[in-house]
Amino acid sequence: MAVTGLVIVAYLFAHMLGNLKVFLGADAMNEYAAWLRRIGEPALPMGVFLWVMRCGLLLMVALHIVAAAQLTSRDRRARRVGYVHGRRRSLRGFAPSTMRWGGVTLALYVVWHVLDLTVGVANRDYVEADPYHNVVADFSVWWVDALYVVAMLMLGLHLNHGIASAARTLGLAGGRVGIVGTLVAVVITAGFLAVPIGVMAGLVG
Amino acid sequence: MKLTVRIWRQSGSGDRGRMVSYAVQDIRPEMSFLEMLDVLNQDLITNGEDPVAFDHDCREGICGACGVVINGRAHGPEQTTTCQLHMRAFRDGDVIDVEPWRATGFPVVKDLVVDRSALDRIVQAGGYITAPTGSAPEAHAIPVPKHDAELAFDNATCIGCGACVAACPNGSAMLFTSAKVTHLNVLPQGRPEREQRVLDMVAAMDDEGFGGCTNTGECVKSCPKELPFASIARLNREFLRASR
């Protein structure tokens, strides 16, 4: 869980930085996207690096989900008879108790996100090789914005607990682990949220 | 005070068990929670009913025998042992739910009594320093930095009550195991067996059917001895170190 999760966090961080290129204009964004395909040239053919990345990421996500499923089933086995007295309130905040169904929601969102902005089948206004256009077009639709904002807040909660938890699982015991985890979660979430807000506020497009 | 207590009654491991409601009267605020159960039991016996079985012994918060889930919280609304919880924490007319620890590793024996021998087996797997009687060097031969001694003590203070497992949403015994590993691994005396200890104890913990730790921290919120949350990360570090 911890290793795959942290690899995904690293990817998310890079992804978030890339997204912010949208504020530098269409050329910067599209050039960045094109560069992603050219990495490794001429040793690697065009786009191979990106595909390696995508496969690696998919594998991480898959392993993350498998590990989560295993852990969940182990935890269910560890308490076959539950408590009668209500659902026990979490004493340590919202995030830990939302890891499981929050994770499932995020997985569903990622599927939609790929269909929307990578493959383009879920986006009526999709233009191949013009991510700037696609992003701006997407976030001009109010319900896409709403969906995206909710998903990112969910992501934030997931990361808020997940990063610190992963660090602890890997043996980091310091008192600041929780604060650093929250900080990273806030930065990533804010970075992602900046794009739709920018589009809606007219700063982009 | 007059109270209603709803208590888990289960005659044995073969019985399915159910919550049964009892009215208790003449409860005074300075009574301990267990003394409230005493009052109930005296009434039950006098009326020809079977008293509620519950584990308890020292009644001063150190033996770790007592422990029930009260209104969904291990050891009840205050962070202490059940025997040190007093009825002043409740109000006249309250309805109080009392349930046994729930974990596959802690099967119910009767009513509120569970079998916690799994915790003993985790210790047997490696929760000791091999020092046969008579083999000890002079006590001052190995100075131990005060900080390490204090850290060891903070972890050694565990009373083995099992509240951490009961409170954990995953039924994990990580806090218990990590406290013993930290206590022994941080001391110079415990160094020679450091790696084997953590590997064996974690394996024993997994064998007992406890859940996995997801660092929710529910355990430390219910721990009457306030064991440090950081011990769990320390256990993970010791485990990774030993697994290399």
Added chain:
Amino acid sequence: MSVVQHHVGRPVSDTKAPDVALERRWDERRFTAKLVNPANRRRHRVIVVGTGLAGASAGATLAEQGYHVVQLCFQDSPRRAHSVAAQGGINAAKNYRNDGDSVHRLFYDTVKGGDFRSRESNVYRLAEISTQIIDQAVAQGVPFAREYGGLLDTRSFGGVQVQRTFYARGQTGQQLLLGAYQALSRQIDAGRVEMHARTEMLDLIVVDGRARGIIARNLVTGQITTHVADAVVLATGGYGNVFYLSTNAKGSNASAIWRAHRRGAYFANPCFTQIHPTCIPRSGVHQSKLTLMSESLRNDGRIWVPKVQGDTRSPDQIPMDERDYYLERMYPSFGNLVPRDIASRAAKNQCDAGFGVGPGGLGVYLDFGDAIQELGRPAIEARYGNLFDMYQRITAEDPYQVPMRIYPAIHYTMGGLWVDYDLQSTVPGLFVIGEANFSDHGANRLGASALMQGLADGYFVVPTTINDYIGSNTFDAVPAAHPTVQQTQRDGQARLERLLSIGGTRTVDSFHRELGLLLWDHCGMSRNESGLREALERVPELRADFWHSVRVPGEGAELNQELEKANRVADFLELAELMLVDALVREESCGGHFREEHQTAAGEALRDDARFSHVAVWEHGDRPVLHREELTFDHVRPTQRSYT
């Protein structure tokens, strides 16, 4: 005055202590003790009953030596034995402080503290072994308090003027017990200790005059099982719960030693019980147990009562000159640090005279106001924080703001089964260790000495002396079908069935409370002839009533906590009578045994060495038979204890 409740038998004596210089006796005994070939040890089974400091350390050590150990505890885990609750510390003559301590001084202090009613040989050995205990515990990882340099810290404790007490915050007993429990766990894992938790000894099997096993009840299934062995070690603790309210755990009981007594083991000094001065006063009739506050509190706390009887003002409204710091007034050189028996009795006297505070006037103030002013709250917090928290949790009063209220409570029993220097009882093969035996504390135990004695017995003494017993005897197999085994098992079964079949109207607890109150009133902190005689009439009546009208619900073949209690209370009802007889016969005051007829003009305990410099050793019978063990003091000269 003659007492008709008993017969007098022939004197007994300890024949095992070698007749050499005091300092050489233990060395000599270890040398003369027979050894058992290590390869043969695993063929010998030893039963250890109890897993407190004495039992766990003995079980672990015997298993390390190679014996096949069968061990029992009534708790659900060996880690919960009541040694876990000891707070203050453990004494050892390490002299790390260079403050004049030595083995001889620890020996002297213990004999004197015990008011000259203990055996010199045993106490000297205890002092000698004390240093090894610290080494052993440190090697096991017991996290004793340390100085910044990394060396062990010590403090002074309860009635001595050297700093020889090692401690682990306020949880020394817990930490030492966990050390022994972990050593025991290692042997359980290795298959050398067969551990039976939630199992209680019901009776001793004596075949051909020797202890050859026990019968026990599995407390979960109710099954009665037989365990046969070559030797039996009882490490079952004291009998303080005979008083119902005590600082003992609820389950602590005297059944094992009482059953053994009925099977032939003599019982020594049953009236020697210790009252601890610093306990939290009871809050009402529902009270189920009393909680001790470490007497280390007396190092900084000052004890006082109002100078006017029945003063109901809150303590902060009582000005300094209207307070009586009675311990400082009466004992100027020791002040608040006088031994436990003296501090307890002084508190009782103040309360009896109407100066007591709190509900029912059963309490005196233990005030940290001056200490907080002088040293600052952080210093007091560092020293006693956990104790203050405990007090606040129980009483809902903040001892940083309001003085604590304390009152004495039954805490420890110096009496127990009689043992010789080898810790062997009068039944060959039956060894008794820790609080369960009578040996080392005389008429009063010093603070931080119980942990020392339990571990000395368990780690070092009994593993040596049991070798001698096993090495010098031959053991025929005792089959389960042996008539004595069968009979003992039937006796145990019949007794439980009888308890279940009475079907009366009173609960076990109601009898236990009544017995406890009776003993507290007449055989507690102070005793007198008429009170003892009155109680001696009442106890047999109460016992008859118990067997006639107790109600034990449920069945035998299940977890039945009322049946467990009933079985224990039935034994307390017999033991109580022997305590009363012993207290009546001992017409002197010494240590924890204070006979009102025998006191100095200043109200101190007045010993009568000419008539009572002996251990009272009781044999069971229709009427108890008193055998005396004369005590000789060759190295310490008995004096009138003086702490003024």
